[in-house]
Amino acid sequence: MIISFDLDDTLVSKNKFQLENVNLFQHFFGIEGLRKGTIGLFKEIKKRKHKINIYTTSYRSESSIKEMFYSYGISVNFIINQQKHQKRIRRLHVNRSKFPPVYDIDIHVDDSFGVEMEGEKYGFKTIIISEKDDNWLNAILSRID
Template identity: 70%
Template sequence: MIISFDLDDTLISKNKFQLEKTNFLQRIFGIESLRKGTIDLFKELKKQKHQIYIYTTSCRSESRIKGTFCSYGISVDYVINQQKHQKKSSKTNIRCSKFPPMFHIDIHVDDSIGVEMEGQKFGFKTIIISETDENWTQTILSKIDLHQEL
């Protein structure tokens, strides 16, 4: 299964949730801090043979995004940033902030209710995570299990 994750306010934020510990080199190079639990979640998803994509509407470069995750010892299989999204979506009649089926994504994880509404309108699956959900990784794993059973 291909699972994509939003970045801002889902996996990265300065003050909305607890963050993974950073090391000296991450601080020197200005690597963004990941939400606490991201490392274990991604390792578990990889163990279950899922592919992990990042799908963000930010203009961060693909190498910057991959470098962030690599600095934490985890990898992502594919990165979709604003440029890739716009390039591919310009060839369709679908207008929405994110359209995971365009990239063969099975489930998209985000913090935005707006993305959930787009999912309902355009027929793609979402898992919406609150910034206050302290068990957010378990929420994701449980909902992925439910989707696999369907």
């Protein structure tokens, strides 16, 4: 199974939820903090033989996203940023904020109810998690099994 994750307000935020501990290297290079629990979640997903993609509408470069996760000791399989997303949906002549099926993504994790509505309308699965959801890890793990 391929699972994608949004970044902003889902896995990355400055003040909406607790963050993983940041080491000196990450602090020095200004690497963004990840939501507390992300490292363990990603390791568990990989242990279950699933692939992890990042699907964000931010303009962060693919290399900066890859480096951020690598600095936490975790890897992702594929990164879709706004540039890649726009290029793909233009070719398909569709107008969606996110469209996981074009990347063979089985389920997308996001914080946006708008993405959930698009999923219902266009036939893709989503898991919507709140910034205040303390049980977000279990919500994801229970849905991917």
